[in-house]
Amino acid sequence: MADVMTAPAGAKASTGALMELRGLEAWYGESHVLHGVDIDIREGEVVTLLGRNGAGKTSTLRSIMGLVPRRTGSVKYDGKEFVNARPDVIARAGIAYCPEERGIFASLDVTENLMLPPMVRPGGMPLDEIYTLFPNLKERARSQGTKLSGGEQQMLAIARILRTGARLLLLDEPSEGLAPVIVQQIGRTIRELKKRGFTVLLVEQNFRFAQTVADRHYVMEHGRVVDMVANEDLNASLDRLHQYLGV
Amino acid sequence: MAGQSMTSSAVPAGPQESIFGFTKAQFIALLVMFAALVVAPFFLYPVFLMKLLCFALFACAFNLLIGYVGLTSFGHAAYFGMGGYITAHSAKVWGLTPEVSILIGALLAGVQGAIFGWVAIRRQGIYFAMITLALAQMIYFLCLQAPFTGGEDGIQAVPRGHLFGFISLAPDMNMYWFVAAVFVLCFLLIHRIVHSPFGQVLKAIRENEPRTTSLGYRTDDYKLVAFILSATIAGVAGGTKSLVFGIATLTDVHWSMSGEVLLMTLVGGLGTVFGPMIGAGVIVAMQNYLAEMGAWVTVIQGVIFIACVLAFRRGIVGEIGNLLRVRL
Numbered sequence: 001m002a003d004v005m006t007a008p009a010g011a012k013a014s015t016g017a018l019m020e021l022r023g024l025e026a027w028y029g030e031s032h033v034l035h036g037v038d039i040d041i042r043e044g045e046v047v048t049l050l051g052r053n054g055a056g057k058t059s060t061l062r063s064i065m066g067l068v069p070r071r072t073g074s075v076k077y078d079g080k081e082f083v084n085a086r087p088d089v090i091a092r093a094g095i096a097y098c099p100e101e102r103g104i105f106a107s108l109d110v111t112e113n114l115m116l117p118p119m120v121r122p123g124g125m126p127l128d129e130i131y132t133l134f135p136n137l138k139e140r141a142r143s144q145g146t147k148l149s150g151g152e153q154q155m156l157a158i159a160r161i162l163r164t165g166a167r168l169l170l171l172d173e174p175s176e177g178l179a180p181v182i183v184q185q186i187g188r189t190i191r192e193l194k195k196r197g198f199t200v201l202l203v204e205q206n207f208r209f210a211q212t213v214a215d216r217h218y219v220m221e222h223g224r225v226v227d228m229v230a231n232e233d234l235n236a237s238l239d240r241l242h243q244y245l246g247v
Numbered sequence: 248m249a250g251q252s253m254t255s256s257a258v259p260a261g262p263q264e265s266i267f268g269f270t271k272a273q274f275i276a277l278l279v280m281f282a283a284l285v286v287a288p289f290f291l292y293p294v295f296l297m298k299l300l301c302f303a304l305f306a307c308a309f310n311l312l313i314g315y316v317g318l319t320s321f322g323h324a325a326y327f328g329m330g331g332y333i334t335a336h337s338a339k340v341w342g343l344t345p346e347v348s349i350l351i352g353a354l355l356a357g358v359q360g361a362i363f364g365w366v367a368i369r370r371q372g373i374y375f376a377m378i379t380l381a382l383a384q385m386i387y388f389l390c391l392q393a394p395f396t397g398g399e400d401g402i403q404a405v406p407r408g409h410l411f412g413f414i415s416l417a418p419d420m421n422m423y424w425f426v427a428a429v430f431v432l433c434f435l436l437i438h439r440i441v442h443s444p445f446g447q448v449l450k451a452i453r454e455n456e457p458r459t460t461s462l463g464y465r466t467d468d469y470k471l472v473a474f475i476l477s478a479t480i481a482g483v484a485g486g487t488k489s490l491v492f493g494i495a496t497l498t499d500v501h502w503s504m505s506g507e508v509l510l511m512t513l514v515g516g517l518g519t520v521f522g523p524m525i526g527a528g529v530i531v532a533m534q535n536y537l538a539e540m541g542a543w544v545t546v547i548q549g550v551i552f553i554a555c556v557l558a559f560r561r562g563i564v565g566e567i568g569n570l571l572r573v574r575l
Contacts, residue, residue: 065461091463103458107450116447117462164463 017076018043018199019064019095019168024073024083026063033059035223036073039201041168046190046200048210051220052246057203058100060220061170064201065097066090077168092120096161100172100203104145104153110137113145113156117164124165125196133192134159151182158189168199175209187212207234207241219244268442269520272573276521284427293419294491299531300430301488306511306523307437308480313509314518315441316473317453321376321505322363322383323481328500329386330356330482335402335495336395345408345416345425345490352486353479359386360478361471368470380502387500401496405489422491429487433480438520440476449473510548514555516562521575525564 017040026034049057066087075083131138175183204210219227266274334352367378390396407416416422451459489495515526559566568575
C-alpha cells in the first residue's frame with residue numbers, strides 16, 4: 001500500500017553522509033562504555049548495529065541522542081556538530097529516538113501519545129497516514145498507552161516519532177520480545193519507512209531480522225565498531241558474524 | 248496488513264466520552280460538588296466552610312505540582328503564607344478592594360515561585376524538596392523580622408472590604424459566595440491546565456523525563472511554568488484565607504503548613520481531580536471538630552497518615568475511583 005511517496009523534507013537521494021560519528025566515546029560515571037565509535041550513515045539508508053549484549057549498541061544511540069552525560073568525539077548530523085548538545089536540541093534538529101523500553105506514557109491514550117511530540121520540522125507524516133500505516137493503532141486510538149499489546153506498543157513508539165518531521169530514526173531493538181508475525185510486521189514497517197525516505201539506524205541482536213531490512217551492518221564489540229558488512233555480502237560473511245555474535 | 252490478534256477486544260476502547268474535558272464520572276462528581284457548595288452553608292458554619300475551601304484550593308494547587316508533574320515541593324507554605332500577607336497588606340494598608348488584593352497577593356506569590364522554582368528545579372527528588380524547604384524557611388524568617396508583616400502579631404484586623412467596591416463582604420454569607428466562586432474558578436483553571444497539551448507534557452515528564460526531553464521538550468521550562476502556576480494559585484488560596492479570617496499570621500508560612508498540605512493531598516489521592524479537596528476536608532474537619540482533644544489531633548492525623556501510606560496508597564478518592572473503575 002501507499003506507493004505514493006511523501007518523503008520527509010529534503011530527503012532526496014544524496015551521497016554525502018547524513019550522520020557521521022567520529023571517535024565517539026562515552027562514560028557512565030566511572031565506566032568507559034564507548035571507546036571511539038566511527039559510523040557513517042547516508043541519507044535514506046537503513047543501517048544496523050549488531051553485537052552481543054554489552055557491546056555498546058544502545059549506548060551509541062543514547063550518546064547520539066545526548067542522553068549519556070559524558071561524551072567526547074564528534075557527532076555530526078547534517079553537517080552540524082551535536083556532541084555537546086542537550087537532548088531536546090538534538091531532537092529538534094531532526095533526530096528521533098525510539099528506546100528499547102519504548103517509553104509509552106501510561107497516563108495518555110494512544111492518540112495523545114501520538115500527538116505529544118513536538119513538530120521539529122515541516123514534512124512529518126500526518127496522523128491519518130500514520131493510522132493507515134498502523135491500522136491497529138487506529139482501532140485502539142482511545143485506549144490507554146500501556147494497555148496495548150507489546151507489538152502495538154512497539155508500533156506506537158515508532159509511530160510517535162514519524163509525525164514530528166524527523167529524518168533520522170534511531171530504533172533500539174524493535175523486534176525484541178515480540179512474536180514472529182509481529183516481527184515480520186515491524187520489518188514491513190521499516191521497509192516502508194525506508195521507501196518513504198527516512199534514514200534509520202537500527203540496533204539489533206537478531207541478524208536474521210536485520211538482514212531483511214538493512215543496507216549495511218556495523219558490528220560492535222567492546223565499545224568499538226569492529227566490522228562493516230554490506231547486506232549483499234552478509235551470507236558470504238556468516239562465519240565471521242557467527243564469531244562476533246557468538247550465535 | 249495488520250489486524251491479527253486484536254479483533255474482539257479492540258472495539259470498546261473504554262468510556263472516554265468527555266464533557267468539557269471531564270469524564271462522565273468526573274462530571275457527576277463535579278455536579279455533586281456544585282450541589283454541596285450551594286447547600287452546605289445552610290447546614291454548616293460558613294466560616295468553617297470557607298476555611299475548608301481555602302485549604303482545598305491550596306491542596307489543589309499543590310496537587311498540580313506533585314500529582315501531575317511529580318515534583319514534591321516541601322515549601323509551599325511560603326507561597327500560601329506570602330499570598331496571605333500581601334493580600335492582607337493591600338487590603339488593610341492600601342485599602343484596595345478584595346479581588347484586587349488577592350490578585351496582588353497571587354502575583355507576588357507567583358513571582359516568588361518563579362525565583363524559587365528556577366533555583367529548585369535544577370535538582371531532583373529529595374534535593375528538590377530540601378531546596379524548596381530551605382527557601383521557604385528563609386521566607387518564614389523574613390516574615391518574622393520584616394516590619395510590614397507585624398512579626399509575631401501578624402497583620403490583624405484586615406477588612407474584608409467591598410467586592411468590586413460596592414458589595415460588602417462583611418456578612419459571612421456574602422464572603423462565602425465570593426470564596427466559593429474563587430475556588431470554582433481556580434479549580435476549573437487547574438483542570439484546564441492539566442488537560443491542555445501543556446498538561447500532557449507535564450504528565451509525560453512525570454512518567455519519563457529522559458524520554459520527554461529526547462522527544463524535543465526542554466523539560467526544565469515546563470517544570471518551571473508548572474511551579475509558577477502552582478505557587479500563584481497557592482497565593483490565591485492564602486490571600487483568600489487572610490481575608491476570611493481578617494488576619495495573616497506566621498502559621499501560614501511555617502513549614503508545618505507545607506507538611507499539612509502534603510498530608511491533605513496524600514489522604515485525598517495524589518494526581519486525582521477531587522482528591523485534594525476531600526483530603527483538605529478530612530484534615531480541616533478533624534482540626535475543627537476534634538479541637539477539644541488538643542494535641543491528640545496531631546496523633547490522630549499521624550495515624551491516618553500511616554494508615555494511608557500502608558493500606559490505601561491511592562488516597563480516599565483514588566481508592567474509590569479504583570473500586571468503581573473510574574478516574575475521579
